[in-house]
Amino acid sequence: MGSSAAQVTTGGATLAGATEPLLMLRDIDKSFGITRALSRASFDIFPGEVVGLVGPNGAGKSTLIKLVTGVLEPTAGTIRVQGREVQQISHREVAQIGISCAYQDLSLCTNLAIYENFALLNMNHAPWAPVGWRKAKMSEADALLERFFPGNQIDVAKPVSALTLAERQMVEICKALMNENLGLLILDEPTSALSANRADQLHRAVREISQTGVAVVYISHKLDEIQKICHRIVLLKNGTNAGEFDPRQISSDDLVSVMGGEVRVRDRSGTQTAAGPALVSASKLNGSGLKDVSVEINSGEIVGVSGLVGSGQTTLLKTIFAARNGRRSSLRVNGRVAYVSGDRAGEGVFPLWSILDNILVSSMRTVNRFGLLSQARSRDVAQHWFDRLRFRAEGVDSPITSLSGGNQQKALIARGLASGADILLLNDPTAGVDIETKQEIYTLLAEAKAAGKAVVLHSTEDVEMEICDRVYVMREGHVTEELAGDDVTVQNVVRASFAEVERSDHVEKERSSRLAGLFQSRLLLPIAAMLIIYVLNAIVNPNILSLGSTRLLLNTAVPLVFAALGQMFIVTAGDIDMGNGYSIGLANVVVAVLLSQNVWVGVVSLLLLIGAYAAMGALIHLRRLPAIVVTLGAQFIWLGVALILAPVPGGASPKWLSRFYSSGVLYVPMPAVLCVVAAVVTWFIVFRWKYGMVLRGIGNNPDAIERSGWSYIVGKMVNYALAGLMVVLAGLFFTAVTYAADVNTSATFCMMSIATVIVGGCEMAGGVVEPIGVVAAGIAMSLITSLLIFVQVDSNLQLAVTGLIIILVLAARVVTRRRAVVA
Amino acid sequence: MKRAAGFVQRHPAIWPILGCVLFFLLIGGLTGSLDPTVVFTAARLATFAALLGLAQMIVVTSGDGAIDLSQVYVLTLCAYASTTLMDASPVLGFLAAVLIGGFAGLVNGVINVYLRIPAMVATLATGYLYFSLILVGSSHMKVLPQPDFVALVTGSVGPVSTQTILVLVVAVALAVVLYRTSYGKQLHAVGQNRTAAFLAGIPTGRVVITAFVTGGLLSGLAGVIAAAVMGGAFQDMGMAYFLPSIAATFVGGTAASGGRSSVLGVSFGALMMTLMSSFLNTAENMFDLVSGIKQLIMGAFLVLILFVSVAGTKKHRRSRAGAPATLKASIGD
Secondary structure, three states: OHHHHHHHHHHHHHHHHHOOOOEEEEEEEEEEOOEEEEEEEEEEEOOOOEEEEEOOOOOOHHHHHHHHOOOOOOOEEEEEEOOEEEOOOOHHHHHHHOEEEEOOOOOOOOOOEHHHHHHHHHOOOOOOOOOOHHHHHHHHHHHHHHHHOOOOOOOOOOEHHHOOHHHHHHHHHHHHHOOOOOOEEEEEOOOOOOOHHHHHHHHHHHHHHHHOOOEEEEEOOOHHHHHHHOOEEEEEEOOEEEEEEOOOOOOHHHHHHHHOOOOOOOOOOOOOOOOOOEEEEEEEEEEOOEEEEEEEEEOOEEEEEEEOOOOOHHHHHHHHHHOOOOOEOOEEEOOOEEEEEOOHHHHOOOOOOEHHHHHHOOOHHHHEEOOEEOHHHHHHHHHHHHHHOOOOOOOOOOEHHHOOHHHHHHHHHHHHHHOOOOEEEEEOOOOOOOHHHHHHHHHHHHHHHHOOOEEEEEOOOHHHHHHOOEEEEEEOOEEEEEEEHHHOOHHHHHHHHOOOOOOOHHHHHHHHHHHHHHHHOOOHHHHHHHHHHHHHHHHHOHHHHOHHHHHHHHHOHHHHHHHHHHHHHHHHOOOOOOOHHHHHHHHHHHHHHHHOOOHHHHHHHHHHHHHHHHHHHHHHHHOOOOHHHHHHHHHHHHHHHHHHHOOOOEOOOOHHHHHHHOOEEOOEEHHHHHHHHHHHHHHHHHHHOOOHHHHHHHHHOHHHHHHOOOOHHHHHHHHHHHHHHHHHHHHHHHHHHHOOEOOOOOOOHHHHHHHHHHHOOOOOOOOOOOHHHHHHHHHHHHHHHHHHHHOOOOHHHHHHHHHHHHHHHHHHHHHHOOOOOOO | OHHHHHHHHHOOOHHHHHHHHHHHHHHHHHHOOOOOHHHHHHHHHOHHHHHHHHHHHHHHHOOOOOOOOOHHHHHHHHHHHHHHHHHHOHHHHHHHHHHHHHHHHHHHHHHHHHOOOOHHHHHHHHHHHHHHHHHHHHHHOOOOOOHHHHHHHHOEEOOEEHHHHHHHHHHHHHHHHHHHOHHHHHHHHHHHOHHHHHHOOOOHHHHHHHHHHHHHHHHHHHHHHHHHHOOOOOOOOOHHHHHHHHHHHHHOOOOOOOOOOOHHHHHHHHHHHHHHHHHHHHHHHHHOOOOOHHHHHHHHHHHHHHHHHOOOOOOOOOOOOOHHHHHHHHHHO
């Protein structure tokens, strides 16, 4: 293998001499306002070579990649694609030479199944696909994962949200690799969450594809990896080239020193201070993935927590943090605790704030004077840390988002230190941080230790464990080994990480998850609610079991079902429709006043209403308006138009409509048929139709959808148009129930539809919907009303009972679908 | 140009203030004279939209899509409570009625935080509960306000109504709490990122519940004043303020995703909404508009205002870093 790699290197070199580069970027400038991200940077990529792109954070690597993938346009400079000069690398060039990128911030839709994420990328955009495409895509995805990461055991039908971080990273890489026309693969920190053997698999794959002539750009802070697999190393510093190296002729340490950092991790010897009293002690700690964990952390020491990614390290840290107030017999925490997360965007920075506020948020007590925050003291404290940590920023008032990742991390550490905590928990604080900043972070930790604090460091980089006095190595929730003193070496950590790898509880997990799956199904609650309320109805009034009564019961349910389905499509996109009460009223007026007079005028008007919904979706997207307010404003437009059409209640239900609504299919009353059809059709649209993936995807991760080549705005408009269609149907059947037009009677649909959607199992955050649940919930909600009438509850109390039931139902959901939420 | 854009982005109150000026001029255009009493009258009428809008702002700022849909019912409930209780003891009754609003907020907050029910649905459901209380209880309650209190709130200092002064006091107090105290910082932190706030040691649950309670207290205060100003409590009294208050909240620069608020912006937002309906009423009277046109214009204008004011405010997602961040920073400069 080694010799073949060497051959490739020379092969790549001769190729480089002979053929023209795939991409040639020369003297590229890129500025954002006054910030210069790149100045006169050059970068050539030849087919079949693996280029390592290294440099400190903020060196411009991400910007360069964004230019190569066509996300950004250069301010100045020349770009040649296969010798042809272009202004900017556009979608056309990306497709033409097959550029694919595995992003550092994962570009997956977490609510979609793995194979759907793949399918988004390699399916054509025609609205329909042949029957059975899902099956084909599943086996395709399976084969792809198995090819590059053998033995991964990832179920491609599972949503991405069910995967561990390492599994997600594998999926993300495979997504980039699946480009059929792959000519250039960009891997941005691809192994940050991967274990050593998975990283090896990746490196094997990289070698393999580069032999077929594919160029690879490999970005990593792990220099040993870069050295292992790259043919050429390009160093970027301060937005410009700072040298090119042959990996065979430069050592890792030399590379570090030219990058501007100190060599290696801080030496531990000489700072050996006696550890103080125990600040954290856990004995046989269990729960949320931890199994019999016993650890002790003393003041004045740095304790490492290591192991393969996802072995319970983060859980341990979060459990210690959460235990700071309460007292558990199995876990005692003495002293104040600060938590520093390496997931800066997800659980660290407050993006709307300055550096000052971000540092001070945990230590406001210290700058409080007479209940008010003292501006002067806040500034002093923040400035102190700003100077001490040597931030690369204009000042403490700069927005935190203007900092590079490493400097944001320093702000988070400053936050922890400033809070005066006795125990400092750091969860992978150097993820994606450049070497120089890493060194600064190590120094800070050493200082904290010297000051008598207890420091707990979890890192995905094993080498960092060498700065620790002791290391706990975890495996599947157990602490498998404790290393101390001279035993703390990378080799020992790695060895311990893989201790007792194969375990037998895999089967057990599977079985329990099936039972849990039944309980956790989003359909359980609405369907159970529907059945229970129906049975209660039947107990109170046995007559309703007759067909005629069922028809009567369902009559009023149908408009609500459609109203809720309309709401559901907007919730799918992550928005909410606060105006559908009146838009249904408008549809009602159009049907009773226009459609009953002239079919064509009516149909065109209803189509216009659907179009208006689509336009509303486009408006919300284009100007990034809060949907809640736009739909509230639109409600007045619907109301205004409806009042102009029918100033007073009137009109009539078209005869054909009434006849249709009162008919049936084989003894089954039409309302029941409509409910079933609505459930099946919307379920098909959302879960079976090809475009349903896009509809759900944009509610979760619109960037991922756009990167896969689908249009966000079109997806949003389709969601809104479908919502408009449902509004029209709700109005239509509402007319069939009420026989007349009155814009005000349908106003309650707004609140009821929101409640129905939520009881039906949808997530208001978007992307997670359950059409069948919504239909069942819609029926349940209207059955509640009839139940209350039967048992002769004071009509004034009906709303209260409805409200109580909503709360109870959702509280029940919290119990049945309890997730591991630490916060 | 960029600097101007940056300034506007940092001071979202600009838009509602401009909107107020616009409608003042439009009303002047219709009536033929720029009468400053129009502004004072509008400020008085804006009392309820302003109080509810500020209350909503606090709740929305707590993030996670929080919104209080029960506000208008809390307002009505407290209005009934005030007319009944103040009959017995004006001062204690006043306090009790406002506290009922706070208690309603507490219920909302507790359901939202401890039962983990999304705020929108939790308050929708509790709104039903409060409304049922009103429906059931209203027949047993007094509806006429306490006369001394009526005299107080309908009075004025020069051209400025007592109600406006009260709103100003509330607004200043809120501004101090939101921008100069630990709680204010915590609220904005929780609104930006609840996980990060929790990990920064902020008691997120307590902060969110306090936001709901404060919102409830303000809605209660609005209800007590409304009962006095309108000559009594009635079942649908809150409904008219739902839209203007929500509109004021968002037009005033409150981020729908949480973490950003503007007391100044929301206060002027409420004034602008009131001036807008004064303008439409004047126009309706002068031109004898078909019914429906007024609503149509109101809705269209609201969307338009959002179009110019909210647009450009970058949505921040959880997984954003790199170049867009730099871009944002350069706009901020």
